[in-house]
Amino acid sequence: MSWKKIGAIVAAGALALSLSACGGGAGSTDLANLKIGIKFDQPGLGLKTGDTYSGLDVDVATYIAGKLGTTADKIQWIQAPSAQRETLIETGQVDLVVATYSINDERKKKVDFAGPYFIAGQDLLVRSDDTSITGPESLDGKKLCSVTGSTSAQNVQKKVPGVNLQEFGTYSECVTALVAGTIDALTTDDTILAGYAAQAQYAGKLKVVGAPFSTENYGVGLKKGNTDLCNKVTDAIKSMISDGSWQKAVDANLGAANYKAPAGNPPTPAACS
Numbered sequence: 669m670s671w672k673k674i675g676a677i678v679a680a681g682a683l684a685l686s687l688s689a690c691g692g693g694a695g696s697t698d699l700a701n702l703k704i705g706i707k708f709d710q711p712g713l714g715l716k717t718g719d720t721y722s723g724l725d726v727d728v729a730t731y732i733a734g735k736l737g738t739t740a741d742k743i744q745w746i747q748a749p750s751a752q753r754e755t756l757i758e759t760g761q762v763d764l765v766v767a768t769y770s771i772n773d774e775r776k777k778k779v780d781f782a783g784p785y786f787i788a789g790q791d792l793l794v795r796s797d798d799t800s801i802t803g804p805e806s807l808d809g810k811k812l813c814s815v816t817g818s819t820s821a822q823n824v825q826k827k828v829p830g831v832n833l834q835e836f837g838t839y840s841e842c843v844t845a846l847v848a849g850t851i852d853a854l855t856t857d858d859t860i861l862a863g864y865a866a867q868a869q870y871a872g873k874l875k876v877v878g879a880p881f882s883t884e885n886y887g888v889g890l891k892k893g894n895t896d897l898c899n900k901v902t903d904a905i906k907s908m909i910s911d912g913s914w915q916k917a918v919d920a921n922l923g924a925a926n927y928k929a930p931a932g933n934p935p936t937p938a939a940c941s
């Protein structure tokens with residue numbers, strides 16, 4: 669082998685090494701083929717119907733992916749139940765989680781967040797003919813359903829220590845139990861509750877109490893320390909808000925449930941640390 673050839677091989681190797689070290693500028697994330705965790709059973713937010721995905725989280729995720737270099741057809745949607753979100757991110761099974769995911773300090777120990785991109789509040793869903801539950805103060809002795817690993821379950825346990833709380837894996841399981849009468853109320857974000865109450869199959873059967881008792885800042889979860897990716901996602905959220913796409917997505921997805929975005933929306937995304 670000539671010295672010239674050897675030199676060329678060494679140069680090619682060095683180039684490959686430096687390219688892989690850069691990794692497209694967002695750590696090990698493949699920005700053209702993003703894996704995104706969403707909910708599959710929350711109408712208006714993240715819903716899988718056959719092979720199609722819809723909801724505000726899906727639209728926010730699709731917009732962000734577009735800015736990062738992933739076209740809609742290249743997004744791999746992965747179900748991210750509340751209790752599994754941190755693990756899915758930590759193990760690299762997803763690049764981003766856009767799944768009604770509230771930013772809080774406990775979660776920040778394990779993952780980073782870009783956002784918020786939406787502000788919701790915790791509320792209660794009851795059967796339409798129930799006049800006994802008007803807010804968290806009337807939950808004593810009632811059977812309440814929420815989801816494992818959610819801030820909703822934690823908040824309500826702190827606020828109403830005497831409540832009989834049952835934790836399921838998903839909110840849609842709680843809705844089924846509520847309609848069947850085996851539980852008295854479901855608690856989580858008002859966005860999620862409005863989506864269920866508006867579903868045709870529950871017409872006239874369910875109502876949202878309408879007395880929110882927390883502030884839920886929805887963020888985009890990503891791997892801890894990936895500040896480069898976090899900054900890119902933050903920029904994408906900002907541009908979604910400023911170019912009008914955010915309002916369109918909110919109207920299209922939450923409008924059908926007659927949900928009015930509470931004060932503070934659209935939020936100003938925080939800086940990535």
Ligand code: GLU
Pocket residue numbers: 750767768769770815817818819820856857884
């Ligand atoms: N936003 C709350 C949370 O992140 C409740 C909704 C959910 O479980 O996805 O825990």
